[in-house]
Amino acid sequence: MCGIVGAIADRDVVPVLIEGLKRLEYRGYDSAGIAIVGPGAADQGAEASADVRRVRRTGRVAEMESAAASEAFSAGLGIGHTRWATHGGVTEHNAHPHISHGVALVHNGIIENHEAQRERLRALGYSFESQTDTEVIAHLIHHYLTQGDDLLQALQRAVKELEGAYALAVVSRQEPDRMVCARMGCPLLVGLGEGENFIASDVSAIIQATRRVIFLEEGDTAEVTREGVRVFAADDVEVKRDVHVSDVSLASLELGPYRHFMQKEIHEQPRAIADTIEAIMDCGGFSPELFGADAAHVLRNIDGLQILACGTSYYAGLTARYWFEAMTGLPCTVEIASEYRYRKVVANPNQLIVTISQSGETLDTMEALKYAKSLGHDKTLSICNVPESAIPRASRLVFYTRAGAEIGVASTKAFTTQLVALFALTATVAKAQGKLSPEQEAELLDALRHLPGSVQHALNLEPQVAVWSERFAPKQHALFLGRGIHYPIALEGALKLKEISYIHAEAYPAGELKHGPLALVDAEMPVVVIAPNDSLLEKVKSNIQEVRARGGEMYVFTDADSHFSESEGVHVIRTPRHVGILSPIVHAIPVQLLAYHAALARGTDVDKPRNLAKSVTVE
Template identity: 80%
Template sequence: MCGIVGAIADRDVVPVLIEGLKRLEYRGYDSSGIAVLDGSAIRRVRRTGRVAEMESAAAAEGFSAMLGIGHTRWATHGGVTESNAHPHLSHGVALVHNGIIENHEEQRERLRALGYAFESQTDTEVIAHLIHHHLQAGIDLLEALQRAVKELTGAYALAVISQAEPQRMVVARMGCPLLVGLGEGENFVASDVSAIVSATRRVVFLEEGDTAELTRAGVRVFDAGDVPVQREERLSSVSLASLELGPYRHFMQKEIHEQPRALGDTIEAAIDAGGFPAELFGKDAQAVLAGVTGVQILACGTSYYAGLTARYWIEALANLPCSVEIASEYRYRAAYADPKHLIVTISQSGETLDTMEALKYAKSLGHRHTLSICNVPESAIPRASELVCYTRAGAEIGVASTKAFTTQLAALFQLAVVLGKLHGRVDAAQEADYLEQLRHLPGSVQHALNLEPQIVAWAERFAGKANALFLGRGLHYPIALEGALKLKEISYIHAEAYPAGELKHGPLALVDAEMPVVVIAPNDSLLEKVKSNMQEVRARGGELFVFADQDSNFSASEGVHVIRTPRHAGVLSPVVHTIPVQLLAYHTALARGTDVDKPRNLAKSVTVE
């Protein structure tokens, strides 16, 4: 699921809904729709594809109303079809939903027994029928919503309207962000302030379990116990938003959830260009990159793991040799230097001392071509580099890097494609395919974020452990490394990562019932190998926690726990599989009561040796 926007006003809200959905396009989506109350009837328009197609249909049908809701959807339950697109209807009730309802099958059977027919494959339609069912008891829309959400298990952000109550909209939040925008004689709801910033900057962030009622005159908020509460009104500023927690408990959680937007911003230039021009990396990039014969990546910590992932991409897509080295080690050895190799430095802050010194050392050895991938404009490392790519992740305040890492991966993937084009390994058809995969990346990441409630349950089991193993193969081995690092950084649980094939070469000796083993298991060419490695763990009594794609044919069983992403994300799968390991580390740290944003002994930017 992706974006929500809603409005109630004394003016036509259809333009507000359309503009809001366009501002939410960065998240990635495959369909969109709006539902409005026009007179005494609800009218709805939905389309697969871009928001502009839905906008044209709404204009052709003369949509105009003073109350409405809108949604951009990324398919989870059910395919990309108009019938699965939001909003969903049930007997005069319309709603939009972000999140995943885990007990939807149970509720679906119950509602079918009550006589409800289903038109879609989604979990969301269950909620619409459930609200209508409660309305039959003679209660109002707000109370019906409050009763319905108490019967749901999972994550949701909801906005609901009813033709029987044209003077209000009701909303609810659990596990997915939702905020209310306050206006004069009009009020708004959105999953992201960007959707309503043109209408108002006065916002109220709903908290876990909140429900709310919006009328033209005002807003009433209720906590999880349905007790009226006052939530703080804030004045939103796009430039200051990254410095405020908003509805989140910690900056790390906030920054994990900002990744769809950060990725959307990072890949925006390629999307707008309709491809991968060399100029993504600077005005002289084409001449430089066309002439290099190899790539040397220098980085530290999480950025080093981004480089390890990039090695797979660069060698596979560009057929160029690529080596990756920890910057603090490179600078103290007699390194081989080839002036025709490109030196790539990766740093979130652009001030990492070891990486900066490694860059200087590489230059002193005779390297002429340098490229910096960085998140902070005009910082030291970009200034010292010939070419630069800024990741546009925004300010990252939590010490444990999250959105900086995934945006680094996005930038490095673009570099691999550019090198592949310039060296005759990526043709126009392949370039178009890679662009399409990149376009869908923010939506895939958003779906991975919706797995958070399931990961919380795993975190409770991890909280009492002293050690953990992470396993991955191929492209996903660096993601296992990143997952182990995150767990170490903020929960203080000792964790190690290995290529899964290395188990029998030593680490298997550590496996017992007290050693949780996290497995990154996408549906790729190495899946069967990973399954064999998992059997080795189970044979020694180890407990497996598997992050698998929907079509990986894994079944949970005794000692084997499985959380699924909806579908394999292809060559960009490492980015998507990063999200669950970040969430696992975060919620394990919460359960252990550690300082998530400021883990002991660590600094955000390492500027001393």
């Protein structure tokens, strides 16, 4: 959940580090820091030791940038970090980089055996200034340097003693012409330039300098100099890793005319959905080729689906369950990845295990996938937005959504494109198993073609939703209701509202209202209802009457053809004509807009909500 960037060049790398950290700030923004190595650094007032200078600040990267400028930071080698706090509070002492006797280090992840290592290192004479697990690694590397190892060897020995997950970047005053790095469980890549090279936890951090990247694999260590890169596998044997050319565009990382990235990404959904659908059309429809070379054999022979995901991706999975069981006649279970990995599971190797992750690096989802594979599941499929990320690489089959870079912490376009991907998977399985006729396939493809237009129509409701948000701003609590396939959209709406506006919100199946939540309803508890014109509409209307009888204020998202009328205490916004089976995707739009505008009205930091970060690479 933190961000790493490093650079070595014949030019000043400080601007590269700071620009990279700004692009990584969505991964963590409790504190930020950089460390540089270069001749004469000690003469310029080094903070820790000769030739190593460091600046750290709590808060945003901009505060650290100002401090670095005031201290005239400049060097050809450096590392940087933006932090989401795990071990230890949000203080400057806990901020990265950490330094041990001229060794500077930044770290993403969690070291599970840090307490035992801390006691061992204290016995060796090391003292600690922070509460972090990271400082242990810096001391451990220095310990091996004192035994005659060079920096790479010291790193390789140190990581063999670490338990947990990490991405590490290390520099040392003793070796000012290289940096070294390591990866286990957390993403890390190397960027290749001309006479300069880079490391980062995300390609967005270095895209201004290079598009050529090497994705390090589990257990890899690497040595990075101005002249080149050497990569070593877990057994410390040098290996070759493929070079990839990133297709991330700088434009996708810029805010443009929007106030926030969340707003930008909400409005990018018609294009993102259309691009994801294009992949389906390019394959001539619901073809197994969408998911991989051997997908035809796999999908034809599965007898059920097990979806593993977290947060918003979990709600996408809950929606897909309705589609999958209705269209294929096969069972589908959906489980929170962090729960699945810690219980004794009754394995069914004929199930398809589907993992969903925007980043492809969600730790709990990755570990759940590993656990499933350890139980004998070899039919695995990943739905992901980031090519070459960890979870797709560990999966037999993969579908990449085409949402583009998503910077806002609250997921929007990733969610709707995941739904498109899950719908395509459902239809493909149904077709592969002889349960989808050519006529039915044609109807579903036609519905997909019209989906981006329907989403755009839903976006056009923004002014009406913004008016509602002013009423929500002073509230402290809200309820969201939905029935059937729209219940997960109510869950997603509640999540969005609470994570960026800090209004406590909960979602329930509308039929469950009278089994407890109705006790909370009064004039100060707004109730949002997802009420499309489907077979459950009349049931939802009855639930609305239950709320009105208790003085509750209703905010109803319905369809143009639902014959819903406003009345005292019942406010109605009509989305486009009911789009049938794809209705959940369209109804996701207004709840996203409601959350966004409520947050605006309350003055919260929309893109960087407190206590959260974009990529969850820790437990």
